[in-house]
Amino acid sequence: MKIYKYIHNILSGACLLLTTIAATSCDNANDWTVDAAHNRLFSCDLSGVTPEDIGTEATLEFKTVKGAEYYLIEVSKDTLYNDIEMGSTATSIIYGEDKSIKESPYTMTGLDSSTKYYLRLKAMSGNTPESKWSYLSDYSFKTKSEQIFEEISTADLTENSVVLHWLANAEVTKLEILKGEEVKVTKDLTNDNEAVTNGTITIDGLEAQTNYTAKIYKDNIVRGTIGFTTFAAVPSADLVYRMTADENLSNELLAEITAQCEGTSITIAMPAGTTNKYGEALELVDGYSYTFFGIAGEKKPVIAISTITLKNNALIKFQNVELNADGINAEGTAKTNEYIINQSAAAVVDNITFEDCDIIGFKNSIVRIQSSGIEFKKVVFNGCYIKGQNLASNYYVLHNKNGKFGEVEYNNTTFDCTGYRGLFYSENKDCTSINITDCTIYNIPASGQYVIDFKSTNNGATNGIIINNTIFAKVQDASAAKGIRSNSVQTFDNVWTTNDFKLTGNQFSGTVTAFDGTSTDLFENPAAGDFTIKSYNFGGRLNAGAIKWRMTE
Structure with a gap:
């Protein structure tokens, strides 16, 4: 009975409490209505911003909300947050005040290139209070670098000058010419109406055979960046012989010149x-x-000679010429040449250099040593483009059967090597060193072959194989491509491979970084010889590969 009494008392108290609450609710009904301050549009989720290649545009994606009639977007170079009144920063740009932004995505125009912007968005309606501001997850985005410069042609260059062209009537205020990081020339364009209107200017007083970078600005914003190299001056020598257009290289002419x-x-x-x-x-x-x-001009002079035989020479150099396999035989009938140098007679040469040369279409090696008694103490490729034939070759770019290579250097050179077996071969013979720097190497080795091969691991480069700032992209046969066969120490720095460069044996022992993509993901059109880096996801885009193909920012 006592338990029932307790329950009765509890239920009685609960009923009294509910009665009191009900009475209070009837007396204060307005306390349960919705506060008008909270009756507003929902905020939008911002998916992100994609900077456009044009540099002055970026596209915002967001999720629309129910009831919104249009949207407002504000961007600013200054920080944006809720306490900042819309449009109150000195750099604010507001999109959609004309109620034109009704859906996602939306492309914002009129931005400055290579610039960090803060962004916010709100939903708007004539019938419902506006939403709160929505912000990007990291609050800001950066536009891409702009490129208003046009390509520089050979007609625009001399030994000591360049003619620059850019978008006519563009908003520009200053132009700089840099050598490395040092500003060598500054041009104020604010009062140069002719240059701005026409989009062109000539810069004189430059050094011959020198790499420069031109930058053009709107105030402090870079609107274009382009690199160029002035032409080389004719190299000095004990005798400088200037061929005429109607002369042709031959043994008779060479003997006459030498005399x-x-x-x-x-x-x-x-x-x-x-x-x-x-x-x-x-x-x-x-x-x-x-x-x-080759004297500078619209097209490099072409040397298409059956082969070149060396003697004991201190220096053999080819500079700014095209060495082409499209030649003739002794009877004048067309034929494809196999080598530039295919040495069988004893000779000691201190230096063989190819500089700023295009080397096109040779069936076998560029330089081949056949016999003992031949020593090429130094072989250098610098700033060259090397294109093999599409037919399989039995030889490497440099190929030693029985003699000796000394120092080998591949610098700032593009190897488009369909047809070549690999870069270097020496049959059980040491060389002094192999240095590969700033190179783009595509489509080697061939099936069953090596990038570098000494035929066994008993020989190699006595001072090591050093590879820096270089890209290896694609092999000719992913099922049977090999790396380096030698006893050499391999020292690598900033060396990259694409995922279609696959080695099945003799892996590189130096440190390599893999790019998560194929050669076609990395380069514009490698099959057509365009190795311009296009991927912003590539960590070596500023400092790896042949310099002409790199990004500048």
């Missing part, structure tokens, strides 16, 4: 746009140094 030299060094300057075909081996004269130099 005029009172010293031991000869530069043969070849007119731009000329073609030299010779169906016999060009025999260099013992004891002389030769530089075959």
